[in-house]
Amino acid sequence: MGVKERKERDRVDMKELILNSAHQLFLSKGFDEVSIRNIAEAIEYSPATIYLYFKDKNEIFHALHGEAFKKFNEFLAPVFAIKDPFKRLVAMGEKYIEFTLAHPNYYTIMFIAEAPMQCEETSEGWIEGERALGGLESIIAECIKEGQFKKQNIKVLAFTIWSYMHGMCSLTLRDRMKHYTEEEREGMIEKSFKIFIQLLKNQ
Amino acid sequence: MGVKERKERDRVDMKELILNSAHQLFLSKGFDEVSIRNIAEAIEYSPATIYLYFKDKNEIFHALHGEAFKKFNEFLAPVFAIKDPFKRLVAMGEKYIEFTLAHPNYYTIMFIAEAPMQCEETSEGWIEGERALGGLESIIAECIKEGQFKKQNIKVLAFTIWSYMHGMCSLTLRDRMKHYTEEEREGMIEKSFKIFIQLLKNQ
DNA sequence: ATCTTAAACTGAACACTGTTTAGTACTTTT
DNA sequence: AAAAGTACTAAACAGTGTTCAGTTTAAGAT
Numbered sequence: 001m002g003v004k005e006r007k008e009r010d011r012v013d014m015k016e017l018i019l020n021s022a023h024q025l026f027l028s029k030g031f032d033e034v035s036i037r038n039i040a041e042a043i044e045y046s047p048a049t050i051y052l053y054f055k056d057k058n059e060i061f062h063a064l065h066g067e068a069f070k071k072f073n074e075f076l077a078p079v080f081a082i083k084d085p086f087k088r089l090v091a092m093g094e095k096y097i098e099f100t101l102a103h104p105n106y107y108t109i110m111f112i113a114e115a116p117m118q119c120e121e122t123s124e125g126w127i128e129g130e131r132a133l134g135g136l137e138s139i140i141a142e143c144i145k146e147g148q149f150k151k152q153n154i155k156v157l158a159f160t161i162w163s164y165m166h167g168m169c170s171l172t173l174r175d176r177m178k179h180y181t182e183e184e185r186e187g188m189i190e191k192s193f194k195i196f197i198q199l200l201k202n203q
Numbered sequence: 204m205g206v207k208e209r210k211e212r213d214r215v216d217m218k219e220l221i222l223n224s225a226h227q228l229f230l231s232k233g234f235d236e237v238s239i240r241n242i243a244e245a246i247e248y249s250p251a252t253i254y255l256y257f258k259d260k261n262e263i264f265h266a267l268h269g270e271a272f273k274k275f276n277e278f279l280a281p282v283f284a285i286k287d288p289f290k291r292l293v294a295m296g297e298k299y300i301e302f303t304l305a306h307p308n309y310y311t312i313m314f315i316a317e318a319p320m321q322c323e324e325t326s327e328g329w330i331e332g333e334r335a336l337g338g339l340e341s342i343i344a345e346c347i348k349e350g351q352f353k354k355q356n357i358k359v360l361a362f363t364i365w366s367y368m369h370g371m372c373s374l375t376l377r378d379r380m381k382h383y384t385e386e387e388r389e390g391m392i393e394k395s396f397k398i399f400i401q402l403l404k405n406q
Numbered sequence: 407a408t409c410t411t412a413a414a415c416t417g418a419a420c421a422c423t424g425t426t427t428a429g430t431a432c433t434t435t436t
Numbered sequence: 437a438a439a440a441g442t443a444c445t446a447a448a449c450a451g452t453g454t455t456c457a458g459t460t461t462a463a464g465a466t
Contacts, residue, residue, distance in 0.1 A: 407466100408465100408466080409464105409465080409466075410463100410464085410465075410466095411462105411463085411464080411465095412461105412462085412463080413460105413461085413463090414460080414461070415458105415459080415461085416456105416457105416458085416459075416460090417456105417458090417459095418457095418458105419454100419455085419456085419457100420453105420454085420456105421452100421453095422451100422452070422453085422454105423450100423451075423452060423453100424449105424450095424451085424452105425448105425451105426447105426448085426449080427446105427447090427448080427449100428445105428446095428447090428448100429445090429446090430444080430446095431442100431443085431444075431445095432441105432442085432443075432444090433440100433442070433443090434439105434440085434441075435438105435439080435440070435441085436438085436439070
């Protein structure tokens with residue numbers, strides 16, 4: 001008798017229902033603005049029910065963290081079709097920026113929000129995150145192999161590039177560029193990115 | 204009769220009392236963890252009293268935002284005694300990192316926290332912030348004048364450098380480097396900073 | 407079909423949060 | 437001494453995450 005199996009399926013469905021609802025609310029309202037009661041109302045269950053499926057709010061956002069990274073990797077995937085490693089690197093950077101501006105809530109939960117994830121290393125979010133970083137590192141490795149970059153520590157260079165990209169994106173999302181005039185701000189990211197690429201080229 | 208004057212002084216004193224208390228709590232507990240009731244308790248007044256001196260919580264943290272930037276500029280000041288502009292630039296970067304690690308709560312409110320400041324441009328925080336950025340821009344201008352850097356858009360290069368520094372610092376403070384092993388993480392910032400300086404040198 | 411057991415679910419509460427308001431106590435002015 | 441004005445607060449409102457006792461529902465056993 002498949003009762004146990006069906007119950008298990010129901011459990012998974014319910015978890016998904018909660019997660020989908022949280023996901024949707026999160027996309028429209030942003031990270032901190034979604035409450036357990038909001039989610040409960042959306043799925044027409046009591047708030048207490050949610051705690052039967054998730055330990056706490058962190059665990060929910062932890063799951064969303066994973067989804068965000070998955071989306072991120074999907075978004076970046078086309079880039080890896082580009083043959084030339086340096087061109088691939090540039091394209092990856094452009095996609096990174098595009099993703100940030102198109103999905104600020106995802107970006108925030110991935111890289112800016114106070115880590116709400118007591119981080120078991122096995123968690124989906126980190127695995128997907130490492131995959132993205134691994135992609136960057138492999139591109140750099142190829143750039144070095146092809147003589148585009150001089151020989152150096154790949155992980156450190158990847159971190160350096162990531163830091164630059166993240167700095168730019170998080171300053172934008174966190175609204176720390178108001179001191180620039182409209183004119184200056186307009187296209188600042190694109191101009192800066194070009195400069196950064198030039199810096200890398202002269203390597 | 205100096206009654207009005209005394210009352211005005213009392214008002215300023217009270218504002219300062221609230222701010223000092225908030226400041227202290229903020230340093231030990233961090234941005235989001237300080238509540239109006241916490242502050243009220245610390246100064247032994249009712250929570251409602253605080254609203255007689257500050258419009259809302261934002262206005263308090265707005266004031267702290269200003270203080271953080273002041274502290275930041277003080278911390279950076281010694282660097283400007285260095286004659287050689289490129290050395291000054293490097294020293295500024297090192298100091299930036301040092302400040303971030305020494306005063307994570309300040310750094311968070313300055314650059315990471317969701318802008319809790321409806322930003323009148325006259326606010327102390329932004330003026331001090333612009334001063335810091337202006338310092339960076341003037342260093343770059345000198346580097347260009349001395350032929351250390353090729354001629355280019357100063358504001359964009361300053362933003363590029365700032366972005367890199369901020370990216371590194373905010374990824375660290377927001378705990379997004381757990382995927383690196385202890386070994387890798389150890390000294391990652393220093394190594395990356397060296398690489399970045401090299402990138403700038405080859406300009 | 408009834409009884410028992412276990413799982414699913416919820417109402418209400420707890421201890422918080424920022425903020426507002428009505429009312430009290432004290433101080434200054436008349 | 438009465439009136440006016442200021443300083444302050446208790447209590448409430450609407451919200452938060454979370455827990456728990458108690459109810460409803462479903463399943464298995466007799």
